[in-house]
Amino acid sequence: MNARHAAAADPALSLKENQAFPGEWGEQWRAARRRIEQAGYGGAIAAAYRRHGVELALLASPQAALRLGRAVSELAIRAGRRAAAALPEAALAAAGKPAEQMVLTRWFELVELVARQAPESVPPLLEGTGKLLAILDGAGFEAFVRMGLAAGRGDPERRLRFFRREDDEARHFLDREAGMTDFLALEGRLKSYYTALWGLRPAIREVPREAPDHLRRRVGFGGGVVRVPAAFPGFSAEDSRNLYHAALAHVGAHHRFTKSPFPAGKLKPLQVAVISLIEDARVERLAMAELPGLAALWRPFHGARPGGAAIAVGLMARLARALVDGDYADPDGWVAKGRALFEEAFAADPADQDFSRRIGGLLGNDLGQMRLQFDAKTYVVQPAYRDDNLGIWDFADQEDQAAFEMEQMIETARIETEERDDGEPDRQEPDPDPQDEVNRVSLRAEEENGVLVARYAEFDHATGRERPEWCALREYAPKTASAASIARLLDERADLTQRLTALISASRISRQERVRRQTDGEFLDIDACIEASITRRMGQTPDPRVHGRYERRSRDLCVHLLIDVSRSTGENVSGAARTVLDIERHAAALMAQAMDGLGDPFAIAAFCSDTREDVRYLRVKDFAKPYDSAARARLAGLESGLSTRLGAAIRHAGADLRSQQTYRRLLLLITDGEPSDVDVDDGDYLVEDARAAVHALNRDGIDVFCIALDCDAESYAERIFGRRNVVAFSAIERLPEKLPALYLRLTA
Amino acid sequence: MTSMSGAEAIAAQTDYLAEFRIGSEPYYRPVGQEIALFDAAYQARMPIMLKGPTGCGKTRFVEHMAWRLKRPLITVSCHEDMTASDLVGRYLLDADGTVWHDGPLTLAVRLGAICYLDEIVEARQDTTVVIHSLTDDRRILPLEKKNEVLPAHPDFQVVISYNPGYQSVLKDLKESTKQRFGAIAFSYPEPAIEAEIVAREAGVERRIADTLVRIAQRSRNLKGHGLDEGASTRMLINAGLLAAKGIPLADACQVAMVLPITDDPELRDALTAAIAACM
Ligand SMILES: Nc1ncnc2c1ncn2[C@@H]1O[C@H](COP(=O)(O)OP(=O)(O)O)[C@@H](O)[C@H]1O
Numbered sequence A: 001m002n003a004r005h006a007a008a009a010d011p012a013l014s015l016k017e018n019q020a021f022p023g024e025w026g027e028q029w030r031a032a033r034r035r036i037e038q039a040g041y042g043g044a045i046a047a048a049y050r051r052h053g054v055e056l057a058l059l060a061s062p063q064a065a066l067r068l069g070r071a072v073s074e075l076a077i078r079a080g081r082r083a084a085a086a087l088p089e090a091a092l093a094a095a096g097k098p099a100e101q102m103v104l105t106r107w108f109e110l111v112e113l114v115a116r117q118a119p120e121s122v123p124p125l126l127e128g129t130g131k132l133l134a135i136l137d138g139a140g141f142e143a144f145v146r147m148g149l150a151a152g153r154g155d156p157e158r159r160l161r162f163f164r165r166e167d168d169e170a171r172h173f174l175d176r177e178a179g180m181t182d183f184l185a186l187e188g189r190l191k192s193y194y195t196a197l198w199g200l201r202p203a204i205r206e207v208p209r210e211a212p213d214h215l216r217r218r219v220g221f222g223g224g225v226v227r228v229p230a231a232f233p234g235f236s237a238e239d240s241r242n243l244y245h246a247a248l249a250h251v252g253a254h255h256r257f258t259k260s261p262f263p264a265g266k267l268k269p270l271q272v273a274v275i276s277l278i279e280d281a282r283v284e285r286l287a288m289a290e291l292p293g294l295a296a297l298w299r300p301f302h303g304a305r306p307g308g309a310a311i312a313v314g315l316m317a318r319l320a321r322a323l324v325d326g327d328y329a330d331p332d333g334w335v336a337k338g339r340a341l342f343e344e345a346f347a348a349d350p351a352d353q354d355f356s357r358r359i360g361g362l363l364g365n366d367l368g369q370m371r372l373q374f375d376a377k378t379y380v381v382q383p384a385y386r387d388d389n390l391g392i393w394d395f396a397d398q399e400d401q402a403a404f405e406m407e408q409m410i411e412t413a414r415i416e417t418e419e420r421d422d423g424e425p426d427r428q429e430p431d432p433d434p435q436d437e438v439n440r441v442s443l444r445a446e447e448e449n450g451v452l453v454a455r456y457a458e459f460d461h462a463t464g465r466e467r468p469e470w471c472a473l474r475e476y477a478p479k480t481a482s483a484a485s486i487a488r489l490l491d492e493r494a495d496l497t498q499r500l501t502a503l504i505s506a507s508r509i510s511r512q513e514r515v516r517r518q519t520d521g522e523f524l525d526i527d528a529c530i531e532a533s534i535t536r537r538m539g540q541t542p543d544p545r546v547h548g549r550y551e552r553r554s555r556d557l558c559v560h561l562l563i564d565v566s567r568s569t570g571e572n573v574s575g576a577a578r579t580v581l582d583i584e585r586h587a588a589a590l591m592a593q594a595m596d597g598l599g600d601p602f603a604i605a606a607f608c609s610d611t612r613e614d615v616r617y618l619r620v621k622d623f624a625k626p627y628d629s630a631a632r633a634r635l636a637g638l639e640s641g642l643s644t645r646l647g648a649a650i651r652h653a654g655a656d657l658r659s660q661q662t663y664r665r666l667l668l669l670i671t672d673g674e675p676s677d678v679d680v681d682d683g684d685y686l687v688e689d690a691r692a693a694v695h696a697l698n699r700d701g702i703d704v705f706c707i708a709l710d711c712d713a714e715s716y717a718e719r720i721f722g723r724r725n726v727v728a729f730s731a732i733e734r735l736p737e738k739l740p741a742l743y744l745r746l747t748a
Numbered sequence B: 001m002t003s004m005s006g007a008e009a010i011a012a013q014t015d016y017l018a019e020f021r022i023g024s025e026p027y028y029r030p031v032g033q034e035i036a037l038f039d040a041a042y043q044a045r046m047p048i049m050l051k052g053p054t055g056c057g058k059t060r061f062v063e064h065m066a067w068r069l070k071r072p073l074i075t076v077s078c079h080e081d082m083t084a085s086d087l088v089g090r091y092l093l094d095a096d097g098t099v100w101h102d103g104p105l106t107l108a109v110r111l112g113a114i115c116y117l118d119e120i121v122e123a124r125q126d127t128t129v130v131i132h133s134l135t136d137d138r139r140i141l142p143l144e145k146k147n148e149v150l151p152a153h154p155d156f157q158v159v160i161s162y163n164p165g166y167q168s169v170l171k172d173l174k175e176s177t178k179q180r181f182g183a184i185a186f187s188y189p190e191p192a193i194e195a196e197i198v199a200r201e202a203g204v205e206r207r208i209a210d211t212l213v214r215i216a217q218r219s220r221n222l223k224g225h226g227l228d229e230g231a232s233t234r235m236l237i238n239a240g241l242l243a244a245k246g247i248p249l250a251d252a253c254q255v256a257m258v259l260p261i262t263d264d265p266e267l268r269d270a271l272t273a274a275i276a277a278c279m
């Protein structure tokens, strides 16, 4: 009846409508309604608009209801009727949360934006609005929408998954916004915690996103790497925190007390699981003897209780609890048997890991004979802090192919960066840590696709938020060319090398020191004064050098050169026969030569990018490595290609610089153009992100300067680095005259 | 110009020396061969370098040895602004003119004390060279200002302490200085002994001392991974002293270890969590 009524030409307003649209508004509402009804979108849309429009007017304002009308039309045209019909109710949900008009206006705009760029994704976004706004504020919602559009560029399937919140990046973002504690937030702490507890420094990495699900739910280890889930969904922030600590303490107990992997041989999955359980209990017992506080960390995660379904995993969880918690009582015969066997064997020789195998094997058989259901495919170790057991088994026959591949995948992701200790403070007596040695793996040259070494957040200036782990940074082995070409380059203009060396060596960048016995200065040198007066009293001529002053006498500085090798650097410099890259290379070679001669620590790396999933980073020379012919060959071999995702490269170079322990640390970018990448349209986006990356480094006391070659780059470069931190030129001859300006900034 | 002869100076300063004698035995728990080694080195008057991290008992050890050998001990804490005159001595002005004032090193050389230069790398290299002539077979100290060359008393010995984990390129001993010394290595004692020391020095139960030592080991694992140095025996004793006054152990550790040792909030968190694992 309502619908028929609505279809009528110019119906009178209902009582409620009159309330919602007092006075003047009534006429406007009538017009808006009429527009929708007569546009031919169908009755469902018109009815939805009429019903929810009124409510929206009451809840928010009459304007909001009119704005809704425009948005309904827009959606009906761009995203289809289903989307348009869902809009009014979703708008109500949006208005119901932060009931500020401004937010609602922005919400309409965002929905329309999605309708234009990703029409297929409008329905899931509208359906999710209520849930999203329960977690996100207005800006967070905007960040989410923009992320979804950027993540699924040209890939409607991906976008759909994102806006349905099935996509990992979407989930991850929401988890973080919901305040869930994830690995990223705890990473630094957890690494130090692990080292403090166990005196070991394995690489600790988040499980790669592309890993199969069962590997992403629990910690695991192998090959010197500990892999950690990105988050433990379903746990509160506080619990997640404890869970991560508990998990790393547990893995450490294995590293310490599980001396060699168990051969899997022909054991059945259930036996493997039970043996692992016994071994878990054994190593934890030993760990608690050394670190009694671990009991309080682990015990709360053992929630198993008598009762429940008669399935193997249930009993196993109860046995696990019985073995860590002496006060736990359990009537089950199998649990009691396990307990008795364990206590007896542990009392006899706690260091004997073979007993885990023996007892576990027995108990596993018992379970098998009880014909309890056990599904190896869906089995996940309990409780949640325990590792997935792959680390303590040796599947020689590669029975567990998936696991094996996983190990390899992580194996290749290992890099030297993290394990390298450039700042080794104990130069006199380096205590060789065998574990550290084990973890040193170099990049293999044949690594065609690069090795994923880190994910970095990117800053979205439009929302003022970070997109967590947005960029995948991959290290590639640089190609090499003849090292002699670098020497030739330098020989061509030997005078430049000399001038530059002289300039750098003259710069004094260090803490101030007090120098005494000067003819003039900022303070009186008391010792010299006393001496002078004594000499005078003795009737001799006093030494006039009675002053002292503060001076910087040395250079305590390290420099990281970061070379942009994106495609544009392959073009010729205006009015010359050399490419930009040639000049970049020449500048880097000149500086490297000078710094190497002076003994200043320095590193060189190059970068380019091909979407956020492939930011390429090429190490030419590391701080800890010599500037030898191999390094020069890598410098000579740099080639131009792809785009310029500056922020991620700066962040990665910054990570290296952070571990340097000089008085000042300098990142020097050599580039020719503005940051850009094929998956970004917004011209300001990467500029602002780079600016944020520079700020972050500045906050850590690292200076970031830019040499802008041959370009109009100056203006954008000034935005990123600050006006005084950029020098621009296009002929290499200008380097010696331009560089001092930057060095001077360091002493300011 | 007035000046005293060596004998006059000794006469004038005999009382002064008394304050450098060590009356009662300083508690020192031997950790290895160090007492025998030092004994032998002293018999040969060999200059000795005590090498090891801060707060591991070097100072206490010299005190103990001075007592054992019945020698006065003159200790100098070295610092960046210290000059050669601070060690050797200088003329001072007084009402009647100028008067020479022996520095601590000169005093020890004259009177036959053990001179302990604590944290020697803190002093600048041009300062530390004054000990060169005392640490080879000349055993003399030239007092240039006074135009005098002072031969060392037969009982005189130089001992320096040196923390190898500490120095940067800018702060290190000259090779020519290093090579004059014999060295005795110190490190934190093994857990049982360290706990014994902590229990005694802080007056806490052995159980608490054991826990403190476990905690110290956690922090020492972080050396080179965020910390320049782990918690020293001295820090443990400090934590123990607070605990003995009724402060809960976790709080005592915060005050005496975690907060002093690092300003990095992540490391503090990690340490705090590791401390919880120890108790
Ligand atoms: N072996 C030891 N025996 C007795 N006390 C010790 C020993 N080692 C360390 N200590 C205690 O540690 C504290 C700090 O040692 P100290 O000698 O001052 O360190 P260092 O001179 O090496 O910096 C001492 O005051 C003492 O209480």
Ligand SMILES: [Mg+2]
Binding pocket: A250, A254, A276, A280, A386, A387, A388, A389
């Ligand atoms: Mg385990």
